[in-house]
Amino acid sequence: MRKKLSLAATGAVALFALTACGGDTPGDEENVNADGNTIIEIGAVPVPHAQILEYVDENLAADAGIDLEIKEFDDYQTPNIALDEGSIDVNYYQHLPWLEDQMATKGYEFEHGAGVHIEPYAAFSKHDSVEDIPDGGVVAITNDPANQIRGLRLLEEAGLVQDIDDETTALSITDEQNPKGLEFEENQPEVLVQISGDPKVDLAILNGNYLLQAGMKTADALLLEDVSADNQYANFLVWRAGESTEAIEALEEIMQSDEVKQYIKDSWPDGDVTATDAE
Template identity: 90%
Template sequence: MRKKLSLAATGAVALFALTACGGDTPSAEENTNEAGATILEVGAVPVPHAEILEYVDENLAADAGIDLEIQEFDDYQTPNIALDEGSIDVNYYQHLPWLEEQMATKGYEFEHGAGIHIEPYSAFSKHETVEDIPDGGVVAITNDPANQLRALYLLEEAGLLQDIDDETTALSITDEQNPKGLEFEENQPEVLVQISGDPQIDLAILNGNYLLQAGMKTADALLVEDVSADNQYANFLAWRAGESTEAIETLEELMQSDEVKEYIKETWPNGDVTPTEAS
C-alpha cells in the first residue's frame, strides 16, 4: 500500500517526535497482515523510488511473504529522521555519499544494501550549448554537501570548472578552479526544480527524482552525468544498524531481482533511471 504523506522538511522533526513509538513499536517480524505476511514500513520519495516499491508490493512481495506499507516523503531529511525514530523499518532514496554525510553530521547508525538504481544528475539551461553559458553566468546548485560535490564534478566534466577535488564547495571554489567566474545560487534540491526556468538562471543542476516528479526528462538536459561506470551514487535500501530482519533481507533480494531490473528498464527506457549492474 502506498501512502502519500508528502511531508515537508519544516516541522518534520516535531511530527515524528510525536508519532514515533520508540520501544513500544513492534518489530517488523511481529507485524503481520491477515494473510500472515510480514508488514514492512518503507519510506521513499515518490519518483522513482515509491513507484519501484509499489511494483514490488503488487507483483513480488506476497509470494515472498512480505507486505509493503510505502510512505512517501517530499524531501531528503525526513526519511532518515523517520528511520532513526522507528516510524519506518527501512528507507529507499539515498546514495552512499549522502548516507555517510548524514551519519557523520546527525549521528545516525544505519546499514545499507547494494545499489539498486542510479538517476543521472542533470543540468538544464536556457542556452543551447555549454559554450553559450556566459562568463559570470548563474548556476543553481544544491546546498547539501554530498550532492553539491557531485554537481561540481559534472561542471568540470563539461569544461566549465577545473581541478575540482573532494574538498571543493561552491563557497570555497577559487578563481583558478572557476575561470568563467560562474556565480552559484545554493538552494534545497527540491527547490531547484521550481527555479530552473527562471530567466536569471543560466544553468540548474537537478536531482533525478525531482526532475522526474516535475515531468522533466534528461533527454532535454544540457548536461547529463555518465552512469556507465561504477557509480557511488546508486540508491539503496537503508535500515537501522543491527536491526536487519528476515523481512528486510527478503525485500533486499527482491529489489536486486531480474524482475525489478526489467521493470526499471521498461518504465524508464531512455535511462532517466538505470538499474545497477549489481541488481
C-alpha cells in the same frame, strides 16, 4: 494493505510517530497483515523510489511473505529522521555519499543494502550549448555537500570549471578553478527545480528524482552524468544498524532481482533511471 502518506515537513514526523503503528520490529505479531505477511513500513521519495516500491508491493512482495506500507516524503532529511526515530523500518531514497554525510553529521547508526538504481545528475539551461554560457553566468546548485561535489564534477567534465577536488565547494572554489567566473547560487535540491526556469539562471543542476517528479526528462538536459561505469551514487535500502530481519532481507533480495531491474528498464527506457548492473 499498503498505504501511502505524504509527509512534506520534518515536523510531521513527530506527529506521525505518535499516531501511527510504525516502529515495531518487522516480524512482530502486531506487524503482520491479515494474510500473515510481515508488514515493512518503508519511506521513500515519490519518483522513482515509491513507484518502484509500488511495483514490488503489487507484484513480488506477497510471494516473499512481506507487505510494504509506503510512506512518501518530499525532502531528503525527513526519511532519515523517521528511520532514526523508529516510525519507519527502512527507507529507500539515498546513495552512499549522502548516507555517510548524514551519519557523520547527525550521528545516525544505519546499515544499507546493495545499489538498486541510479538517477543521472542533470543540468538544464536556457542556452543551447555549453559554449553559450557566459562568463559570470549564474549556476543554481544544491546546498548539500554530498551532491554538490557531484554537480561540480559535472561542470568540470563540461569544461566550465577545472581541477575540482573532493574538498571543493561552490563557496570555496577559487578563481583558478573557476576561470569563467561562474556565480553559484545554492539552494535546497527540492527548490532547484522550481527556479530552474528563472531567466537569470544560466544553468540549473538537478537531482534526478525531483526533475522526474516535475515531469522533466534527462533527454532535454544540457549536461548529463555518465552512469555507465560503477557509480557511487546508486540508491539502496537503509535500515537501523543491527536491526536487519528476515523480512528486510527478503525485500533486499527482491530489490536485486531481475524482475525489478526489468521493471526499471521498461519504465524509464530513455535512461532517466538506470538499474545497477543493467545490461
